Amino acid sequence: MDVTNTTVFITGANRGLGLAFAREARRRGAKKVYAGMRNTSGFDEPGIIPVRIDVTDKASIAAAAEIADDTTLLINNAGTAALIDGPLASDFEAQSKQLFDINYYGVARVTQAFEQVLSSKQHAAIINVLSDIVWLPRPYLTPYAASKAAAWSYTNQLRFHLQDRGIQVLGLHVGFVDTDLTNGIDVPKASPEDVVRQTYDALAAGKSEIMADQGTSLLKSTLAAEIPGYITPPPGLF
Template sequence: MMDVKNATVFITGASRGLGLAFAREARRRGATKVYAGMRNAARFEQAGIVPVRIDVTDTASIAAAAALAADTTLLINNAGIAALIDGPLSVDVATQSARMFDTNYYGVVRVTQAFERILLAKPNAAIINVLSDIVWLPRPYLTPYAASKAAAWSFTNQLRFQLREPGIQVLGLHVGFIDTDLTNGIDVPKASPEDVVRQTYDALAAGKSEVMADQGTALLKSTLAAEVPGYITPPPGL
């Protein structure tokens, strides 16, 4: 288990939205240092937060960021992209899927690989991967995003098992729509990023492996062993 207090935190996709909320809450909880990873760090100004240029699709920028932030003890893989399409048979499904996977799946893999030795060298280290309830919720207009997040979930489960013996905690954050720029234009109930972050850091401190950060996600997870699980027939209201 890891308390964010006195940790050195590196967050990808931290210029705004959920990533920025992670950075601010880490500072509030007493983190020693907070690195905010982003593609354009030139205009970022947040007291007590160190901007670091990183593009999770570019291995050179990832390596440079890892070298700069070699004191990291908590890595948060938050960077992600989404797009709406007509459905799983849309003409652009393959193109959009390639885009989503490059950031939402391969980005997580690349960044985690770059920080592996850094975290293994620390007496207490952890990784948080930002996932989604979309891995269990059929939403055809988000097919490429859902597939990329399902891959990231699978990777997180394998990573957790691999790093258990070395003592690195791996926490998967599952959540539905969050009220950030990423979900602009989607008219659905949305969770507060600040609330999601508080729940996630609390789960990390409690030594948990997963956190369901809103009621809808918790309900979906509870259906997985049912005869008709939520990914076949979603519960009413979802």
């Protein structure tokens, strides 16, 4: 599905990767771009329509889906992360509940709300923003990793479920992206603009997954190995 002439709805689009998705959609000739965010106050981007949405609140999601009922491309980008001491940390359960509510249930809630909107269109697609963390052990990101692994599984089930309706489902896997979310983390980071360009190109090519940086591609390539990357990560990824 080509972005040209589509109507795009992006969650978490007030900054970072979501805003990069919105700007690139406009550049590629999208007919309309909705930028979903919890607080629309002060948002001012030419040609981009701010819409209030909180992915943890079903009422706001339903209202957003009603406003943006012409959407043909849904991008589930909203997400959050938190650092903890590891999988046995005292705050593990509390952090996990918060991250699952946004990173997993948030994706499912928004997708469910927009399902009828997308099914009514001749051509439609969904992009879910995932992470290489599903294959990379980083104990300080355990709740985030678990929530993104759940979102990956949901994406795979969703793709299979929607294939007969002609709705393309693309999973975007990427490592650290240079946004506010990763400030203070000293690791190599991908450019949000580059990630977005690759993702839209993959969507246009009809792909189901995109590995948007070298590290993620390397990790994915180890999955069939006797010792995959989620057991012993390739050198340079830690």
